[in-house]
Amino acid sequence: xxxxxxxxxxxxxxxxxxxxxxxxxxxxxxxxxxxxxxxxxxxxxxxxxxxxxxxxxxxxxxxxxxxxxxxxxxxxxxxxxxxxxxxxxxxxxxxxxxxxxxxxxxxxxxxxxxxxxxxxxxxxxxxxxxxxxxxxxxxxxxxxxxxxxxxxxxxxxxxxxxxxxxxxxxxxxxxxxxxxxxxxxxxxxxxxxxxxxxxxxxxxxx
Amino acid sequence: xxxxxxxxxxxxxxxxxxxxxxxxxxxxxxxxxxxxxxxxxxxxxxxxxxxxxxxxxxxxxxxxxxxxxxxxxxxxxxxxxxxxxxxxxxxxxxxxxxxxxxxxxxxxxxxxxxxxxxxxxxxxxxxxxxxxxxxxxxxxxxxxxxxxxxxxxxxxxxxxxxxxxxxxxxxxxxxxxxxxxxxxxxxxxxxxxxxxxxxxxxxxxxxxxxxxxxxxxxxxxxxxxxx
Numbered sequence: 001x002x003x004x005x006x007x008x009x010x011x012x013x014x015x016x017x018x019x020x021x022x023x024x025x026x027x028x029x030x031x032x033x034x035x036x037x038x039x040x041x042x043x044x045x046x047x048x049x050x051x052x053x054x055x056x057x058x059x060x061x062x063x064x065x066x067x068x069x070x071x072x073x074x075x076x077x078x079x080x081x082x083x084x085x086x087x088x089x090x091x092x093x094x095x096x097x098x099x100x101x102x103x104x105x106x107x108x109x110x111x112x113x114x115x116x117x118x119x120x121x122x123x124x125x126x127x128x129x130x131x132x133x134x135x136x137x138x139x140x141x142x143x144x145x146x147x148x149x150x151x152x153x154x155x156x157x158x159x160x161x162x163x164x165x166x167x168x169x170x171x172x173x174x175x176x177x178x179x180x181x182x183x184x185x186x187x188x189x190x191x192x193x194x195x196x197x198x199x200x201x202x203x204x205x206x
Numbered sequence: 207x208x209x210x211x212x213x214x215x216x217x218x219x220x221x222x223x224x225x226x227x228x229x230x231x232x233x234x235x236x237x238x239x240x241x242x243x244x245x246x247x248x249x250x251x252x253x254x255x256x257x258x259x260x261x262x263x264x265x266x267x268x269x270x271x272x273x274x275x276x277x278x279x280x281x282x283x284x285x286x287x288x289x290x291x292x293x294x295x296x297x298x299x300x301x302x303x304x305x306x307x308x309x310x311x312x313x314x315x316x317x318x319x320x321x322x323x324x325x326x327x328x329x330x331x332x333x334x335x336x337x338x339x340x341x342x343x344x345x346x347x348x349x350x351x352x353x354x355x356x357x358x359x360x361x362x363x364x365x366x367x368x369x370x371x372x373x374x375x376x377x378x379x380x381x382x383x384x385x386x387x388x389x390x391x392x393x394x395x396x397x398x399x400x401x402x403x404x405x406x407x408x409x410x411x412x413x414x415x416x417x418x419x420x421x422x423x424x425x426x427x428x429x430x431x432x433x
Contacts (some may be wrong), residue, residue: 065307206277
């Protein structure tokens with residue numbers, strides 16, 4: 001149903017693909033430069049693609065009145081928002097992960113590192129959805145994409161910096177501090193996001 | 207076994223008898239502004255309360271306050287003899303609602319929209335196609351429907367969610383004459399089942415209720431400025 005409801009998912013997916021390819025082309029094939037900036041390219045394009053979809057998830061349902069009915073139901077709003085964020089991650093970030101091997105070829109990333117890189121993005125990317133939905137709920141009264149973007153980006157810094165650091169250092173030990181911090185960052189946002197999001201929605205109504 | 211069935215029947219009747227809502231000296235506010243003050247009314251089972259008044263008087267605000275979508279600073283709301291004033295979460299679970307927004311997804315068909323809410327509320331398996339037949343709704347994508355058809359879809363959801371107390375905010379808007387008749391029919395059927403309907407409308411005669419509340423009587427007096 002989610003897939004049917006949004007052309008924004010196609011836009012995000014297409015954006016991710018072309019942004020990454022253009023990123024690779026912009027270095028004119030200079031391998032040294034590409035090796036340096038490729039991980040940043042993957043993370044930045046993933047981040048912007050997720051940002052493109054944020055305005056559609058919570059705001060659309062608030063505007064058509066569905067949120068009123070979520071509040072009427074026996075389900076805790078926290079669980080509803082948690083599930084919505086999981087669906088957002090599955091429909092937005094997961095397809096991008098699937099085409100990431102092809103993007104990595106374009107970015108001339110060593111294919112031996114493929115599995116490690118995918119695991120790093122897999123660990124870090126849920127944080128983007130959970131932070132995004134949280135900010136989306138906090139800005140419920142204002143349907144401005146500009147506002148969501150400007151508030152969300154600073155909250156993406158920890159994920160972005162840790163993600164880029166881990167992607168740049170794939171030869172680190174599996175249990176190195178950077179990997180653990182990236183995992184903890186995701187775990188932290190997954191834990192707090194549904195509660196803050198639900199509180200923000202309820203606060204908006206009161 | 208027979209005793210058990212009898213007990214269950216007695217419990218069901220008792221439960222139905224209990225259906226009541228009592229609004230006591232309720233003040234309705236939006237932000238810091240008091241829209242209505244000291245609203246009082248009570249409804250027992252099988253009652254239809256019609257709320258009327260000019261545009262902007264606070265009909266929707268009152269219903270949203272009862273529903274728990276707006277805060278209560280003064281007054282009380284009692285449902286089935288239990289005070290729910292400070293417990294909007296539990297209060298919401300007792301009520302069913304139709305507002306100005308239809309809460310429907312434009313990308314889904316009418317059937318899909320109704321099935322979505324049926325699954326979401328895990329309500330009794332009402333046959334959706336029968337409901338659509340009743341309202342004369344075709345199974346088309348909602349984005350291609352007229353405003354009247356969207357309203358009928360939202361009204362069909364009332365029967366899906368069920369619950370004893372219905373809050374209907376201008377339910378007849380955008381409906382054709384046949385749609386209005388069907389609306390009155392479902393409200394009457396709900397009344398026969400022992401349910402309570404609180405309806406805000408500009409056409410109080412439609413529901414032929416003796417319990418009409420004119421909200422102008424509860425609006426704070428406005429200052430008159432001489433220009």
